[in-house]
Amino acid sequence: MHDNTTPEATAATTTLEDTAPAVPAFATTAAVAAGCQIYPPTTFQVCGAIRDKYNQMGGPTSFLLLPKSNELTNPGNTGKRSEFIGGNIYW
Secondary structure: OOOOOOHHHHHHOOOHHHHOOOOOHHHHOOOOOOOEEEOOOOOOEEEHHHHHHHHHHOHHHOOOOOEOOOOEEOHHHOOEEEEEOOEEEEO
16 A cells, blocks of 8 residues: 655644643743732733622622723722723722
8 A cells, every 4th residue: 555645634634732832831820919819711910909899799700700901090090990801890
């Protein structure tokens, strides 16, 4: 029998796992500020009183779901907010 396997056919069956470079664990872990928490798979930090309220409500399992921003300053510089998929928390 003759082997009809070509380099192109072999390359087409290679998975991403075979070609992805190894990433050190420290490169995938973001630095978290004191008093803040990250809720994977996002990289947004939820901090202080907003974090406490979010956790009290059930965090990512609540109707708010996952964070979609870091802490933001409200218009008019009147307090802070964090935005979540299902709503916002203000203080």
